[in-house]
Amino acid sequence: MGRFRSFGAYMRQRFGATVYKVNVDAGFTCPNRDGTLGVRGCIYCNNDSFRPNSCRPTLSVSNQVATGIAHVEKRYGAHMFLVYFQPYTNTYAPVEQLEALFKEALAEPSVAGLAIGTRPDAIDSEKLDMLEALASKYFILIEYGLQSIYDKSLKFINRGHDYQTFLTALEMTRGRGINIGAHIIAGFPTETKTETLAMAEELSSLPIEFLKIHQLQVVKDTPLAELYMKDPFHVFEYREYLDFLADFIERLSPDIVLQRLFATAPDDILIAPLWGRNRHQILNDIEKNLEARGAYQGKKYKATVTPRSTA
Structure with a gap:
């Protein structure tokens, strides 16, 4: 048993095999970029910082899935996959278009489900009804970009929504069989x-099952x-972030599955922080630091907070 509840271990337990992600770009935009809310997006956003070169909207979803699966199969001998709709806002389209794209991705027999990255202000009951129907047959994970629970931070980053919008999206989504991430x-x-x-502590009190956290x-x-x-403002130094992450994980409910603990933007576009370490080195140092501190997920968590309702 590890010191935190990892996504990979959770999926292996749930499906009895390692499940690999295949990223696709369905060509969506964002209400914070197309003029609906703004045109520059969130102040930190450069999608090239997290989008693989193989993930481009010039190919159809089915072609991207097939190409991604072939690559991962060859490299890892993989047999089960989760299609990740990643760049921009992946529920920002009419429900009929969304359903067609999601079903196109699920048509490949080795695909066990979908992970859908989106904003809490780009969801509605009609789209959730459609996802609920898919969730009766497949693993469907909707990942809501929150970024912060503090409205002052959401305003600073030009997010275009407040914390209450996120809470409302959670209330709309819970109880439908859809896995909820933040x-x-x-x-x-x-x-x-x-x-x-x-x-x-705040996120632990909410109906969140999966969480991604990374440094600015x-x-x-x-x-x-x-x-x-x-x-220039302060950004996390490497050792400082390792210790922060240990403190955070100790305070987090042990029921929440951690999907991501750090980010690694490409060197050619990263300005700060410059840690000079690859993914494997960072993850290894996170685990070593947790062990050295005797830290583990939920060590300081107190399940005394009643889940917040926005009704």
Whole structure:
């Protein structure tokens, strides 16, 4: 048993085999980029910081799935896959279009389900009805980008929605058989360390089953990069982040599955922080630090908070 509840271990337990992600780009945009809410997006957002080169919307979803599966099969001998709709807002289209794209991805027999990255202000009951129907047959995980529980931070990053919008999306989604995930970023200059750590307890009180957390990264061609170059603010140093993460994990409910613990933007666009370590080294150091501290997920968690209702 590891010191935190990892996504890979959870999926192996659930499906009896290792499940590999295949990323696809369905060509979506974002309400914070197409003029609905704004045109520059969130101040940190450069999708090239997390989108693989093989993931481009020039190919159909089925072609991207087939290409991704062939690559992962050859490299890892994989036999079961989760299709990840990743770049931008993957519920930002009419429900008929979404259903067609999702079913296209699920048509491959070795695909066990979908992970769908989206915003909490880009969901509605009709789309959730469609996802609920898919969830009766497949593993469906909707990942809501929250980034912070603090409205002051959401305003700073030009997110375009407040925390209440996220809570409302959770209420709409819960109880439908759809797996619910959240994504947060640690290290905004608008928050103290104590405030950021407090998100662990708050999120643990909500109907969230999966969580992604990573450090704030400053990448090229973003408004955040412009701010940083004019007036540099503090970003996590490597050792500092390892200790922060241990503190956070200890405060987090042991029931929540951790999908991501850090980010690694490509070196050619990353401005800060510059840690000089690859994914394997970072994960190894996270585990070593947890062990050295005697830390594990939920060690300081107190299940005394009643899940918040927005009704």
